[in-house]
Amino acid sequence: ETGVTQTPRHLVMGMTNKKSLKCEQHLGHNAMYWYKQSAKKPLELMFVYNFKEQTENNSVPSRFSPECPNSSHLFLHLHTLQPEDSALYLCASSQTPLTSDTQYFGPGTRLTVL
Amino acid sequence: GQNIDQPTEMTATEGAIVQINCTYQTSGFNGLFWYQQHAGEAPTFLSYNVLDGLEEKGRFSSFLSRSKGYSYLLLKELQMKDSASYLCAVRDQTGANNLFFGTGTRLTVIP
Numbered sequence: 065e066t067g068v069t070q071t072p073r074h075l076v077m078g079m080t081n082k083k084s085l086k087c088e089q090h091l092g093h094n095a096m097y098w099y100k101q102s103a104k105k106p107l108e109l110m111f112v113y114n115f116k117e118q119t120e121n122n123s124v125p126s127r128f129s130p131e132c133p134n135s136s137h138l139f140l141h142l143h144t145l146q147p148e149d150s151a152l153y154l155c156a157s158s159q160t161p162l163t164s165d166t167q168y169f170g171p172g173t174r175l176t177v178l
Numbered sequence: 179g180q181n182i183d184q185p186t187e188m189t190a191t192e193g194a195i196v197q198i199n200c201t202y203q204t205s206g207f208n209g210l211f212w213y214q215q216h217a218g219e220a221p222t223f224l225s226y227n228v229l230d231g232l233e234e235k236g237r238f239s240s241f242l243s244r245s246k247g248y249s250y251l252l253l254k255e256l257q258m259k260d261s262a263s264y265l266c267a268v269r270d271q272t273g274a275n276n277l278f279f280g281t282g283t284r285l286t287v288i289p
Contacts, residue, residue: 068220106182107221107265107279120276154220166211167277169220 066090068170070155076176077145085140085173087155095160096138097167098130101152113138114160145177180204182280184266189286190256198251198264198283206271212240212251213265215282221265224251253285261287 068089077083089096098110112120113132127149129141138155152172158165181203190196202210209228213221225233227242227249239252253260263282269275 104186104281106281107267107277109276109278112276166223166226168223169213171218171220174218 068155068157068168070153070170070173072173073171074174074176076178077142078178079145079147081145082141082143084142085153085155085175087138087140087170089136089138089155089157089168089170091157091168093157093159093168094135095158095165096132096135097156097158098138098140099154099156099169101154101172103151107154111140142175145175147177150175150177180268180270180278182266182268182278184264184280184283186281187284187286189288190253192256192258192287192289194256195252195254196256196285198253198266198285200249200251200266200280202247202249202266202268202280204247204268204270204272204278207244207247207268208271208275209269210240210242210249211267211269211277212238212249213267214262215265216262224264256287258287258289261285 071086096113100108109122110124111130116132131139154172155170156167158167184200212224215221225240232241237254242249263284265282266280267277
């Protein structure tokens with residue numbers, strides 16, 4: 065596989081469930097990102113990891129918990145979500161976060177919270 | 179903070195030219211990106227501007243004026259497959275060099 069992949073592509077969960085989103089990048093990049101994309105809203109940056117270290121947490125509620133075991137993999141653990149958390153969750157990667165490097169996006173996970 | 183504005187929707191005819199504008203206000207401008215996003219798909223990189231002027235890449239061109247806080251994406255010889263959302267994003271040094279996105283412009287190309 066090439067580029068940035070995300071699984072699952074679609075997820076429906078109840079408010080009491082626990083689930084995880086997975087992202088993998090095959091580009092040899094060192095920085096990875098989670099974004100939230102809601103209808104009619106700009107992409108919102110959630111988390112940034114640089115060389116496996118979290119460098120940004122954009123005031124995200126604790127019911128979202130990221131994990132970056134290595135530079136190629138990024139997870140977003142979800143628990144006790146709210147219906148307003150329903151959105152498209154996009155993962156991206158770039159060579160580093162501190163230059164003009166382009167971010168490359170995965171196809172996203174469409175999350176629906178019932 | 180960052181304030182990025184672009185039109186919500188545009189319609190253009192196949193074969194024509196369309197210009198999508200983006201205005202921004204940031205404290206520490208450090209580059210502007212344009213992405214294309216088809217419905218249900220990943221945003222894909224189109225162009226990057228950090229200096230004033232026009233960057234041309236095939237049918238797509240992007241222009242930047244830093245003094246005016248203004249950019250546009252120009253699409254020539256429109257094709258039906260160009261129907262998509264076009265996202266303007268600004269990198270802000272004071273925002274940890276993160277990307278800040280506009281809401282996107284949904285372009286519909288009609289025959």
